[in-house]
Amino acid sequence: MSGFAELWAQIAPVGRDAQTGGYLRYAYAPAEQALRAWFLDQARARDLLVEEDGNGNVFAWWGDPSAGDAVLTGSHLDSVPHGGAYDGPLGVVSALLAVDALRERGVRPVRPIGIAVFAEEEGSRFGLACLGSRLLAGAVDPAAAAALTDRDGITLDEAMRTALGHGPRGARPDLLGRIGCYVELHVEQGRALLDLDRAVGVASAIWPHGRWRLDFTGEANHAGTTLMADRRDPMLTFAATVLAANEQARRLGAHATVGRVQVYPNATNAIPGKVSAWLDARADSTETVEQVVAAVHLRAQARAAEDGTTVTLTAESVSPETEFHGGLRDRLSKLLDGAPILPTGAGHDAGVLSAFVPTAMLFVRNPTGVSHSPAEHAPDADCEAGVTALATVLEDLAC
Ligand code: HGY
Ligand code: MN
Numbered sequence: 001m002s003g004f005a006e007l008w009a010q011i012a013p014v015g016r017d018a019q020t021g022g023y024l025r026y027a028y029a030p031a032e033q034a035l036r037a038w039f040l041d042q043a044r045a046r047d048l049l050v051e052e053d054g055n056g057n058v059f060a061w062w063g064d065p066s067a068g069d070a071v072l073t074g075s076h077l078d079s080v081p082h083g084g085a086y087d088g089p090l091g092v093v094s095a096l097l098a099v100d101a102l103r104e105r106g107v108r109p110v111r112p113i114g115i116a117v118f119a120e121e122e123g124s125r126f127g128l129a130c131l132g133s134r135l136l137a138g139a140v141d142p143a144a145a146a147a148l149t150d151r152d153g154i155t156l157d158e159a160m161r162t163a164l165g166h167g168p169r170g171a172r173p174d175l176l177g178r179i180g181c182y183v184e185l186h187v188e189q190g191r192a193l194l195d196l197d198r199a200v201g202v203a204s205a206i207w208p209h210g211r212w213r214l215d216f217t218g219e220a221n222h223a224g225t226t227l228m229a230d231r232r233d234p235m236l237t238f239a240a241t242v243l244a245a246n247e248q249a250r251r252l253g254a255h256a257t258v259g260r261v262q263v264y265p266n267a268t269n270a271i272p273g274k275v276s277a278w279l280d281a282r283a284d285s286t287e288t289v290e291q292v293v294a295a296v297h298l299r300a301q302a303r304a305a306e307d308g309t310t311v312t313l314t315a316e317s318v319s320p321e322t323e324f325h326g327g328l329r330d331r332l333s334k335l336l337d338g339a340p341i342l343p344t345g346a347g348h349d350a351g352v353l354s355a356f357v358p359t360a361m362l363f364v365r366n367p368t369g370v371s372h373s374p375a376e377h378a379p380d381a382d383c384e385a386g387v388t389a390l391a392t393v394l395e396d397l398a399c
């Protein structure tokens with residue numbers, strides 16, 4: 001079987017934008033589906049039993065999953081627009097190679113081992129992060145999800161029918177019930193491991209976080225003929241709100257980002273009638289997240305009164321804190337020579353599954369500390385160390 005570099009080289013070009021070097025792997029779209037097909041080929045080449053859960057998530061089983069109490073690993077293949085190569089795929093490729101390593105050692109697990117590929121983890125296409133794992137877990141209503149639209153107005157239902165021949169089928173308690181625990185390997189989206197001089201770490205928690213949509217409404221008008229005093233320009237209210245998000249996050253020790261904005265009609269010579277923006281807020285406590293969002297909303301409303309505009313705030317997805325199971329977390333750290341235990345501000349499917357099964361995460365060092373960018377990187381040696389660590393963990397849990 002191939003080593004890390006060979007397997008990685010097979011997927012590196014898939015969905016990569018020549019201009020930016022970033023990845024455009026959107027759920028149920030051609031590049032991500034090509035990667036998913038590659039994974040299914042790899043799984044079948046290993047005689048793993050493959051199944052799809054009706055929501056676009058795929059599972060590859062070593063052993064009979066109906067035996068239950070499976071040790072599941074895996075991650076996602078989709079990316080943010082122009083995202084990095086490792087966020088998601090590293091967990092999937094490492095899982096395949098960890099199975100190879102166990103087989104080469106002649107390990108015969110007593111519990112089934114599964115590899116999961118979850119759909120739409122980033123929420124880049126349909127706006128809801130961890131959509132696949134939330135559908136599997138019954139945390140999202142499939143009918144509501146089916147109606148979610150992408151930026152071209154294509155619904156999730158249409159996208160899934162085109163790619164898979166069916167729309168989202170929703171909760172699969174039967175499949176979830178077969179999982180005894182879940183361990184996700186992921187590239188670190190920060191530089192803690194670099195500073196700690198360790199290749200692999202173990203997650204302690206995922207910060208509470210969420211996405212809020214802000215709609216600023218004013219009055220569209222002519223850029224050249226409308227007096228400044230007569231304007232009701234939502235761009236001004238939007239701009240003040242973005243600055244307030246930055247200021248409040250710094251004040252409260254949180255992270256707040258506005259990375260996506262839509263302007264209507266989005267013309268150089270037209271005062272906008274409407275500006276929609278998405279606030280991503282995260283912090284080490286739910287209270288702090290709520291304080292940031294409330295403070296930003298208050299500021300937006302005050303500025304709207306000055307600008308003669310209106311603002312609405314809609315929570316799109318809110319994730320509570322994930323405290324990874326202490327026993328499993330400490331067991332993995334000990335198993336991996338005292339691997340450092342660290343929190344993350346990034347959301348993961350592991351956060352969704354942790355509400356149902358004992359869950360843990362392994363992080364692999366990323367010397368750039370950068371993620372959700374083409375600059376994201378993990379050296380092959382560290383990726384190999386991640387595979388070795390994952391194999392050690394799977395053997396410990398499944399044998
Ligand atoms: O946005 C996140 O935290 C994750 O990368 N989906
Ligand atoms: Mn990500």
Ligand code: MN
Nearest residue numbers: 087088121348
């Ligand atoms: Mn990810």
Ligand code: MN
Nearest residue numbers: 222223224269
């Ligand atoms: Mn004109």
